[in-house]
Amino acid sequence: MSEAESELVQSITTPLRLEYQYTAGVASTRFLRGMADGKILGQRCPQCEKVYVPPRGSCARCGVATDLEVQVPGTGTITTFCVVRIPSDSLDIDPPFVAAHILLDGADIPFFALIQECHFDEVRMGMRVEAVWVDAEDLGPTFESIRYFRPIDEPDAPFESYKEHL
Amino acid sequence: MRDVAIVSTAQMTNVRREQRRNEVEMLMPVVQEAVKRSGIPKGDIGFTCSGSCDYLAGQPFAFVSALDAIGAWPPISESHVEMDGAWALYEAWVKIQTGQADSALVYSFGKSSMGDVPDVLNLQLDPYYLSPLGIDSISLAALQARAFLEKTQYTERDLAKVAVRSRKSAKDNPNAQLAGDFDLEKLLAEPYLVSPLRVHDCAPISDGAVAVVLAADDTARNACERPAWITGIDHRIEPHQPGVRDLSESPSTALAGAKAGVASGGIEVAELYAPFTHQELILRDALGLDASTSINPSGGALAANAIMVAGLTRIAEVANRIQWGSIGRGLAHATSGPCLQQNLVCVLEAK
Structure with a gap:
């Protein structure tokens, strides 16, 4: 057997492409339409009364439909955060930057967002922040209608106020 | 061997394309109906097992987000097969046979319409x-x-x-x-x-969901008049x-x-x-x-x-x-x- 014949095939390429028509769902559609209107819409669980933002249409704890819609403001509290120092191809932002869990006022589930307009060393748990929206003409049914969150001139929220939401 | 029976079932009406609801929203009423019909309090159900395919949704771990429909709190004993729900039922049956559970919720969901x-x-x-x-x-x-x-x-x-x-x-x-x-x-x-094959020889493309509750021995006898x-x-x-x-x-x-x-x-x-x-x-x-x-x-x-x-x-x-x-x-x-x-x-x- 010649050398070429005995050489193992190390890999093969089999291109694959699948296309999908995604269904956002009833609750997510309400949320995304709200984003296009510059509003943050959540849903309250009729059993445990927790407010989900963004809503998924169900309460993951109780397993019931969350059909009570509530609007929450764009202000909230950082419950936890991290400083990202690794560049990412999917983000057009240079490290270091802060990704934080933000508990919006009136919501019970924190969500993930970018913190800007302050040095990363200043970010802390309990810090009060507000949403910075894109210009009105650029609003759309997408999370990207909120560009990022920035600090507001308020005293830090006490740990007791968000310790259940870490 | 333990005697194991199906004590309740529920289905979503199958449709060519469910335009409004996502998988969780499709599944939730079906699961609730099956559990309610069983008469077994949700918290007493010993095991939960689902069957689904992430390729249908085009999303990795789609089966994990489907748990939002169940109310998995306090944390439940749960498993999943990347197969038809019939195999999830088989796993639940084995689980009950081992004595680790006296009842089980089995469900599956499929939005076949999202992809080809x-x-x-x-x-x-x-x-x-x-x-x-x-x-x-x-x-x-x-x-x-x-x-x-x-x-x-x-x-x-x-x-x-x-x-x-x-x-x-x-x-x-x-x-x-x-x-x-x-x-x-x-x-x-x-x-x-x-x-x-002609078109009539082939199954339609459908979106649907189904849930059944299994129970063993007296749990089954108490749950329904004619357990299967x-x-x-x-x-x-x-x-x-x-x-x-x-x-x-x-x-x-x-x-x-x-x-x-x-x-x-x-x-x-x-x-x-x-x-x-x-x-x-x-x-x-x-x-x-x-x-x-x-x-x-x-x-x-x-x-x-x-x-x-x-x-x-x-x-x-x-x-x-x-x-x-x-x-x-x-x-x-x-x-x-x-x-x-x-x-x-x-x-x-x-x-």
Whole structure:
């Protein structure tokens, strides 16, 4: 057997492409339409009364439909955060930057967002922040209608106020 | 062995495309209804097992987000199979047999409409030689149908008769998607989709969800008047490469049927998961079913075929008939993989 014949095939390429028509769902559609209107819409669980933002249409704890819609403001509290120092191809932002869990006022589930307009060393748990929206003409049914969150001139929220939401 | 029965079931009405609701929103009312009908408090259910396929949703770990529909708090004992829900039911049955649970919730969901089903099912094939060829599930089924027709006395007319009967039966099934009276001669005059299969030989594309509750011994007896006892359940698989199998018959179904004790009594109803007409005939022969058995009174997969759901639905349909008191003994079958590669047979009885 010649050398070429005995050489193992190390890999093969089999291109694959699948296309999908995604269904956002009833609750997510309400949320995304709200984003296009510059509003943050959540849903309250009729059993445990927790407010989900963004809503998924169900309460993951109780397993019931969350059909009570509530609007929450764009202000909230950082419950936890991290400083990202690794560049990412999917983000057009240079490290270091802060990704934080933000508990919006009136919501019970924190969500993930970018913190800007302050040095990363200043970010802390309990810090009060507000949403910075894109210009009105650029609003759309997408999370990207909120560009990022920035600090507001308020005293830090006490740990007791968000310790259940870490 | 413990006595294990299906004590309740619930289904979503199958549709061609569920435009509004996502999987969680589809599943939640079905799960709630099955649990409510069982009479077992949700917190007392010992085990939860689901069957679904992330490729259908195009999202990794879609089955994890589906847990939002269950209310998995305090943390529950839970598992998942990347298969039809019939295999989730098998896992739950084993779990109950081991004594680790006295009851179980089993569910499955499938939004087949989001992607292209024949292309998605292509991924069941081996990724080196078959999948890259682009062969799809309908073409593979047509290869099987040709082998079956050439080897046996059956004809294309026999295939069309299966379609006519299935869709007529489906008129009595409120959860069916494709039901009605079809004219045999008109169907046979239609052009081929992939020869020798015509459109009527193929299952529709469906979105759906199903849930059942299993319980053991006195938990089952207390939960319902006529539990559908699982007196036999078995599943068997054939080689992965379709080329090494005799596609005109189904030895794995025959063996699973024998192990499940199909022949130890009369079978009043058989719900067979045959997404193609010729596959019903192959399955009937493999299970030794004759004219005394009513085949697919629900309409079967030819009336609604939510992928990952249709197998567990067959079990639910037989269980319903036992609970209603309309039959005493029936058989449910589920399949997975190209050309009936893997098959599960479940015998259900009133006692």
